[in-house]
Amino acid sequence: MEEQQASKDSKLSALEVEAIEMFINFLKLIGLPKSVGEIYGLLFVSPRPLAMDTIIERLDISLGAASQGLKLLRNLGAVKAVYSPGDRRDHFVADLELSTFATVFIKEELMPRMERGLERIKRMEEILPALPPDDRKATEARIKRLRHWLDKGQKMLPWIMKFLLR
Amino acid sequence: MEEQQASKDSKLSALEVEAIEMFINFLKLIGLPKSVGEIYGLLFVSPRPLAMDTIIERLDISLGAASQGLKLLRNLGAVKAVYSPGDRRDHFVADLELSTFATVFIKEELMPRMERGLERIKRMEEILPALPPDDRKATEARIKRLRHWLDKGQKMLPWIMKFLLR
DNA sequence: AGTCCGTTTCATTTTTTCTTGAAACAAATG
DNA sequence: CATTTGTTTCAAGAAAAAATGAAACGGACT
Numbered sequence: 063m064e065e066q067q068a069s070k071d072s073k074l075s076a077l078e079v080e081a082i083e084m085f086i087n088f089l090k091l092i093g094l095p096k097s098v099g100e101i102y103g104l105l106f107v108s109p110r111p112l113a114m115d116t117i118i119e120r121l122d123i124s125l126g127a128a129s130q131g132l133k134l135l136r137n138l139g140a141v142k143a144v145y146s147p148g149d150r151r152d153h154f155v156a157d158l159e160l161s162t163f164a165t166v167f168i169k170e171e172l173m174p175r176m177e178r179g180l181e182r183i184k185r186m187e188e189i190l191p192a193l194p195p196d197d198r199k200a201t202e203a204r205i206k207r208l209r210h211w212l213d214k215g216q217k218m219l220p221w222i223m224k225f226l227l228r
Numbered sequence: 229m230e231e232q233q234a235s236k237d238s239k240l241s242a243l244e245v246e247a248i249e250m251f252i253n254f255l256k257l258i259g260l261p262k263s264v265g266e267i268y269g270l271l272f273v274s275p276r277p278l279a280m281d282t283i284i285e286r287l288d289i290s291l292g293a294a295s296q297g298l299k300l301l302r303n304l305g306a307v308k309a310v311y312s313p314g315d316r317r318d319h320f321v322a323d324l325e326l327s328t329f330a331t332v333f334i335k336e337e338l339m340p341r342m343e344r345g346l347e348r349i350k351r352m353e354e355i356l357p358a359l360p361p362d363d364r365k366a367t368e369a370r371i372k373r374l375r376h377w378l379d380k381g382q383k384m385l386p387w388i389m390k391f392l393l394r
Numbered sequence: 395a396g397t398c399c400g401t402t403t404c405a406t407t408t409t410t411t412c413t414t415g416a417a418a419c420a421a422a423t424g
Numbered sequence: 425c426a427t428t429t430g431t432t433t434c435a436a437g438a439a440a441a442a443a444t445g446a447a448a449c450g451g452a453c454t
Contacts, residue, residue: 077355077367080348084374087341095442106374107352109366114401124444129402150452151400158370160377175253182246186273189243200275201243204324208250208272211326218391225384261412280431290414295432316422317430398453408443419432424425 073120074104081107082121092167094134097127102135102156111144111153138166161226168219176216183209239286240270247273248287258333260300263293268301268322277310277319304332327392334385342382349375 074082082103089099100121105112112120118128132154135141140162146153186205193201240248251272252265266287271278278286284294298320301307306328312319352371359367 075355077352077359080352080355081374084345084348087344091337091341097443107367107370109363125401126403126445127443130443133402158373160373171257175257178253179250182250186243186246189241189246193243197275201273204273207324207326208247218388222384222388263413291431292415292433293413296413299432396454398451400450400452402449403447404444405446406444408441410441411439413438414434414436416435417433419430421428421430423428 078104078107078120089163092163092171095131097121097123098131098134101128101131102140105141105154105156106158108156111146111155113146113149113151113153115151117154138162164226165223168223172215172219176212176219179212180209183212244270244273244286255329258329258337261297263287263289264297264300267294267297268306271307271320271322272324274322277312277321279312279315279317279319281317283320304328330392331389334389338381338385342378342385345378346375349378 082100085103085106086096086099089102090096100123101117104117104121114128114132117123117132118125121128123131132141136143140157141154142157143152144155183205186208190198190202190205248266248269251269252262255265255268256262266289267283270283270287280294280298283289283298284291287294289297298307302309306323307320308323309318310321349371356364356368356371
């Protein structure tokens with residue numbers, strides 16, 4: 063009579079909830095949807111591999127979300143499928159190497175943007191000479207500053223990566 | 229007869245378009261909406277302060293978006309209002325110190341999450357002893373790893389900040 | 395080959411986030 | 425002090441992102 067909560071998270075332990083919320087928050091930071099954070103959080107604290115069924119049931123998410131989320135996480139390298147003898151289903155484990163997320167973010171989000179940024183700057187610099195002389199000086203200074211920051215960023219990234227990878 | 233484009237960006241120079249697109253992309257990265265990127269981008273390449281009217285007109289955005297976007301940018305410290313003699317309107321300039329964005333992001337997004345993360349970890353560690361012995365070991369290791377990463381991150385941040393600020 | 399079990403895909407729905415514009419507000423002007 | 429000009433606020437609408445679930449798929453077992 064006091065069981066039977068709204069069918070919701072009744073199946074998750076306090077520890078699991080903490081881990082899940084934590085990863086929802088962190089992964090949101092790098093633009094991943096809630097469901098992905100949930101899945102990774104659950105797998106992260108799970109002492110044994112989980113099948114998709116289990117994940118769906120315990121997190122109470124849809125088939126599609128689970129499948130897509132797992133796919134994404136596998137592509138990132140944050141989750142691996144392991145073989146489970148005598149079971150047709152795939153089972154999933156979290157790769158505990160958290161640097162993966164930071165690394166992926168840097169490689170797939172930051173770096174490409176910086177490259178495109180540099181291209182833009184080059185184009186802007188080409189346009190500069192055609193500006194009215196009064197404005198040119200000021201604008202030139204600004205673009206130079208932009209470039210300076212991009213360069214700085216690009217120098218910094220490899221260093222951060224190194225730090226992340228041990 | 230070949231003028232009169234769809235009333236759209238006809239008022240923006242190629243240079244402005246580049247800058248705007250660039251900032252839309254970068255600011256999106258730290259979770260800011262398109263309109264904010266547009267405003268900052270326009271101000272960044274503008275050799276002189278712009279009034280809100282001008283911003284609205286040239287970017288073709290709404291009054292509300294302009295007001296809110298400018299407010300946000302002012303709060304971040306990325307835009308300043310300057311006095312323009314003989315004009316009732318506020319005029320806005322971009323603060324060229326791009327580190328502002330990174331700094332704000334770190335301070336308002338990253339750091340708080342890390343703190344909340346540490347709290348969670350502490351709570352998880354308290355729960356640990358109550359786990360079934362077989363699982364405990366494995367889970368303990370995972371949580372230790374989590375903590376390790378958070379610590380690492382927290383150590384890294386001040387360093388990054390220092391790097392950003394010159 | 396046919397059935398079953400598990401997974402992926404994707405059109406649709408739901409949720410979240412952003413934008414709009416009208417109304418309230420403020421502050422300078424005549 | 426009424427009016428005009430400029431700005432903020434916020435409820436409603438539009439757009440974007442994420443979740444759902446049914447249908448298609450694929451591969452193992454009989």
